[in-house]
Amino acid sequence: NAGVTQTPKFRILKIGQSMTLQCTQDMNHNYMYWYRQDPGMGLKLIYYSVGAGITDKGEVPNGYNVSRSTTEDFPLRLELAAPSQTSVYFCASRGVETQYFGPGTRLLVL
Amino acid sequence: AQSVAQPEDQVNVAEGNPLTVKCTYSVSGNPYLFWYVQYPNRGLQFLLKYITGDNLVKGSYGFEAEFNKSQTSFHLKKPSALVSDSALYFCAVRDMGNTGNQFYFGTGTSLTVIP
Numbered sequence: 001n002a003g004v005t006q007t008p009k010f011r012i013l014k015i016g017q018s019m020t021l022q023c024t025q026d027m028n029h030n031y032m033y034w035y036r037q038d039p040g041m042g043l044k045l046i047y048y049s050v051g052a053g054i055t056d057k058g059e060v061p062n063g064y065n066v067s068r069s070t071t072e073d074f075p076l077r078l079e080l081a082a083p084s085q086t087s088v089y090f091c092a093s094r095g096v097e098t099q100y101f102g103p104g105t106r107l108l109v110l
Numbered sequence: 111a112q113s114v115a116q117p118e119d120q121v122n123v124a125e126g127n128p129l130t131v132k133c134t135y136s137v138s139g140n141p142y143l144f145w146y147v148q149y150p151n152r153g154l155q156f157l158l159k160y161i162t163g164d165n166l167v168k169g170s171y172g173f174e175a176e177f178n179k180s181q182t183s184f185h186l187k188k189p190s191a192l193v194s195d196s197a198l199y200f201c202a203v204r205d206m207g208n209t210g211n212q213f214y215f216g217t218g219t220s221l222t223v224i225p
Contacts, residue, residue, distance in 0.1 A: 004153070031211065033212075033213075035215075040119070040217060040218075041217060042200065042215040042216055042217040042218055043154075043200070043215040045212055045213075048212065058212065090153055090154070092153075092154075094211065097142075097159060097161065098144060098156045098159060099154075099156070099213060100156070101146075101153030101154045101155070102153050103151075103152060103153045104151070104152070104153050
């Protein structure tokens with residue numbers, strides 16, 4: 001039982017490049033979330049999903065896209081990377097009462 | 111709108127002393143409150159939650175939290191701090207009123223336990 005896994009752990013992007021952050025959970029949770037964490041700002045919700053095929057925007061969705069084709073996977077797509085997207089990204093899934101977080105992806109956009 | 115506030119960016123405490131990390135909340139309806147801990151280069155880990163029932167909630171690693179409805183607070187406590195407790199602590203509230211049951215996090219409090 002691996003819980004929530006994320007890849008890659010670290011990535012450097014050039015301005016304007018695109019990439020996909022991968023997230024997989026093996027707990028059969030319907031609810032999944034993407035957050036970004038910036039120093040002194042806590043976690044901000046980017047997108048969430050309540051089940052396969054259903055996604056919705058969170059607080060800070062601009063510049064990102066998601067898809068949810070299976071219960072297990074919830075990839076986050078960055079199109080046209082910008083320096084403002086430099087952050088640490090966390091994926092989470094929710095069980096009955098609480099969330100379980102992945103180890104994070106550290107992204108640097110230069 | 112749901113929100114939580116952590117008024118202290120940094121808390122320092124000597125090893126063996128009691129510790130408190132503060133959190134206040136603003137919710138419509140009954141609060142679902144959580145504490146998470148984050149160690150360096152790791153994701154957040156669940157510590158404890160308050161849903162209903164006793165105001166004193168016990169969680170992992172000897173931590174507890176006291177729910178105070180009149181003061182809208184949910185402070186995290188531990189009777190005797192360990193150096194290994196040094197980490198970043200987040201308070202969160204779960205919004206039961208929207209589709210995603212979203213969690214709203216505070217800005218975090220960095221706890222340093224001094225040997």
